[in-house]
Amino acid sequence: xxxxxxxxxxxxxxxxxxxxxxxxxxxxxxxxxxxxxxxxxxxxxxxxxxxxxxxxxxxxxxxxxxxxxxxxxxxxxxxxxxxxxxxxxxxxxxxxxxxxxxxxxxxxxxxxxxxxxxxxxxxxxxxxxxxxxxxxxxxxxxxxxxxxxxxxxxxxxxxxxxxxxxxxxxxxxxxxxxxxxxxxxxxxxxxxxxxxxxxxxxxxxxxxxxxxxxxxxxxxxxxxxxxxxxxxxxxxxxxxxxxxxxxxxxxxxxxxxxxxxxxxxxxxxxxxxxxxxxxxxxxxxxxxxxxxxxxxxxxxxxxxxxxxxxxxxxxxxxxxxxxxxxxxx
Numbered sequence: 001x002x003x004x005x006x007x008x009x010x011x012x013x014x015x016x017x018x019x020x021x022x023x024x025x026x027x028x029x030x031x032x033x034x035x036x037x038x039x040x041x042x043x044x045x046x047x048x049x050x051x052x053x054x055x056x057x058x059x060x061x062x063x064x065x066x067x068x069x070x071x072x073x074x075x076x077x078x079x080x081x082x083x084x085x086x087x088x089x090x091x092x093x094x095x096x097x098x099x100x101x102x103x104x105x106x107x108x109x110x111x112x113x114x115x116x117x118x119x120x121x122x123x124x125x126x127x128x129x130x131x132x133x134x135x136x137x138x139x140x141x142x143x144x145x146x147x148x149x150x151x152x153x154x155x156x157x158x159x160x161x162x163x164x165x166x167x168x169x170x171x172x173x174x175x176x177x178x179x180x181x182x183x184x185x186x187x188x189x190x191x192x193x194x195x196x197x198x199x200x201x202x203x204x205x206x207x208x209x210x211x212x213x214x215x216x217x218x219x220x221x222x223x224x225x226x227x228x229x230x231x232x233x234x235x236x237x238x239x240x241x242x243x244x245x246x247x248x249x250x251x252x253x254x255x256x257x258x259x260x261x262x263x264x265x266x267x268x269x270x271x272x273x274x275x276x277x278x279x280x281x282x283x284x285x286x287x288x289x290x291x292x293x294x295x296x297x298x299x300x301x302x303x304x305x306x307x308x309x310x311x312x313x314x315x316x317x318x319x320x321x322x323x324x325x326x327x328x329x
Contacts, residue, residue: 032296033296034295034296034328035328036324036325036327036328037296037322037323037324037325037328038072038322038323038324038325039296039298039320039321039322040067040072040298040320040321040322040323041298041319041320041321042062042065042074042320043058043060043062043063043065043074043320043321044060044061044062044318044319044320045060045061045062045318045319046058046059046060046303046304046316046317046318046320046321047059047060047061047086047087047088047089047303047304047316048060048087048088048089048090048304048316049304049305049306049314049316049321050090050091050092050306051069051306051308051309052066052092053069054068054069054070055067055068055069055075056068056069056306056308056314057090057092057099058316058321059084059087059088059089059090059101059103060086060087060316061085061086061087063077063078063083063084063085063087064077064078064080064084064087064090064101065077065078066078067321069308069310069312072321072323078101080101080108080110080115080117081108081115081116081117082105082106082108082117083105084101084103084105084108085103085104085105086103086104087101087102087103088102088103088129088130088131088132088171089101089102089129089130089131089132090102090132091132091133091134091140093134093138093140095138096111096138097111097112098110098111100132100134100140102129102130102131102132102142103129104127104128104129105117105119105127105128106118106119106120106124106127106129107119107124107129107132107142118156122156123149123151123155123156123157123158124142124144124149124156124158125144125146125147125148125149125158125160126144126145126146126147127144128144128145129142129143129144130143130144130145130169130170130171130187131143131170131171131172131173132173133173133174133175133181135175135179135181136175136179138152139151139152140152141173141181143169143170143171143172143173143183144169144170145168145169145187145188146160146168146169147159147160147161147165147168147170148160148165148170148183163201164194164196164201164202164203165183165192165194165201165203166183166185166192166193166194166203166204166205167185167188167190167191167192167194168185168188169185169187169188170183170184170185170187171184171185171186171187171215171216172184172185172186172215172216172217172218172229173218174218174219174220174226176220176224176226177220177224179197179198180195180196180197180198181195181196181197182194182195182196182218182226183195183196184215184216184217184218184228185213185214185215186214186215186216186217186229186230186232189232190213191205191212191213191214191215191230191232192204192205192213192215193205193210193215193228208246209239209241209246210228210230210239210246211230211231211236211237211238211239211248211250212230212231212232212235212236212237212239213230214230214231214232214236215228215229215230216229216230216231216259216260216261216262217229217260217261217262217263218263219263219264219265221265221271222265222269223242224242225240225241225242226240226241226242227239227240227263227271228240228241228263229260229261229262229263229273229274230259230260231258231259231260231261231276232259233259234258234259235258235259236258236259236260236276237249237250237251237255237258237260238250238255238260238263238273249273254281254283254288255273255275255281256273256274256275256278256279256280256281256290256292257275257276257277257278257279258275259275259276259277260273260274260275260276261274261275261276261301261302261303262274262302262303262304262305264305264306264307266307266313266329267307267311268284268329269284270282270283270284271283271284272302272305274301274302274303274304274305274315275300275301275302276300276301277300277301278290278292278300279291279292279293279295279297279300279302280297280302280305280315291322293319296322297315297317297322298315298317298319298320298321298322299317299318299319299320300317300318300319301317301318302315302316302317303316303317303318304316310326311326311329312324312325312326313329
């Protein structure tokens with residue numbers, strides 16, 4: 001009897017394990033997608049999207065893949081000389097015929113169809129690359145948890161708080177139309193924002209403009225207004241700077257949630273504000289639209305967004321990509 005009881009308990013335990021595994025692997029129920037919307041999975045946890053003619057490059061937790069810009073299907077999983085883990089940024093340097101990929105193990109570059117990886121031994125401040133920016137002059141800036149590295153005319157130079165950075169970490173970057181560089185820290189607890197005009201460094205925080213110290217993304221709109229996606233946890237907002245005037249946009253003004261993860265302006269002039277936990281809000285001409293997984297969005301956290309040459313939108317989230325065809329906008 002004891003033997004039968006033991007066998008029964010063992011079989012019951014196996015059944016419970018199998019049942020839990022089946023539930024975890026069971027496809028998530030999806031809402032009816034709006035017309036012209038497409039969910040693309042894999043990839044998952046998408047951090048960066050870049051258009052390259054008929055191809056969309058996607059980078060994130062699972063590495064780098066290229067997608068067909070028409071069908072959305074995966075063309076290729078890119079393999080480099082090292083594993084691409086936690087890809088934060090992809091930059092196409094068309095003038096130099098290079099592809100740069102920033103990831104958790106360094107900065108990889110493809111030249112003449114061959115990959116090689118730059119690390120701290122070669123000139124980076126740190127091997128964990130958090131952001132990339134290619135300037136109009138052809139310089140490449142790489143942000144990390146411990147400072148900046150600039151690749152110019154074949155040589156690397158590093159910058160830290162000793163040079164004027166508000167924070168050692170740089171996880172967001174932008175060159176504005178005036179040639180000034182903006183470096184945001186949404187990685188370390190203290191956060192911070194720094195402007196560099198080529199000679200002078202200037203720091204910004206909550207005492208002189210920002211709604212929250214953590215800067216997660218930077219965007220410049222068609223009017224030259226700079227937007228900063230700020231926040232941490234359940235706090236944050238969108239800060240804007242036009243000339244010397246700062247303004248703050250909050251959830252009460254139409255944002256989907258308090259912490260802003262990404263900001264984008266489309267070709268029609270609409271502003272898109274991706275949140276950390278609440279989907280994305282589109283604001284244009286007094287109209288507000290909010291999209292979440294309940295209405296067809298791939299995930300709750302919108303980390304990046306682009307509009308391709310055909311007018312299609314690509315939204316990278318923690319749970320895949322949503323593509324919205326131009327006709328559905």
